[in-house]
Amino acid sequence: MSSESGQDRDLITGSIKSSLLKVQKFVNSRQKTNSRLMVASMAFSGASTLVAGITSAGGPIVGSGIEGWRLACIIAAIFGLTSTVSTGISQQLDATDRLSKGKECLTRLRTLDLGITTGKKNWEEIIEEYQELAIHHPELVS
Secondary structure (H helix, E strand, C coil): HHHHHHHHEEEEEEEHHHHHHHHHHHHHHHHCCCCCHHHHHHHHHHHHHHHHHHHHHHHCCCCCHHHHHHHHHHHHHHHHHHHHHHHHHHHHHHEEEEEEEEHHHHHHHHHHHHHHHHHCCHHHHHHHHHHHHHCCCCCCCC
C-alpha cells in the first residue's frame, strides 16, 4: 500500500510540475503576443495621426497637389487600418482575459508545487485543488 501511495504521489507531483511548465509557457507566450499587439496598435495609431497632422499643417508630405494629398491620406489610412486590425486581433484572441486566467492558474500551481516541496499541504488538499484547476482550466492543466 505504501509503494502504491508513493507511486500515486509521484504521478500527481509529475502532473503538477508538467502543468506548471505548460502554463508558464502559455503565460509567457500570451504576454509577448499581447505586448506586441499593443505596441503595434499604438505605433500605427500614432503614425496615422502624425501623417494626418503634418499634412494638414504643412501640405502633403510627399509630392504636391492632389496626388500628394491622396498619397498622404492613403498612408494615414493604411496606418489607421493597421492599428485597428492590431487592436481587433488582440480583442478577438481575448489576450488580456486569457492572460489573467493563465496567471491565476500559474499562481495556484506554484502554490501547490511549493506545498508539495515543503510538505506543508496535505495530499487531500493538493489533489482537490489540482482537480479544481483541471475542471476550471482544462485547456491549461494537463
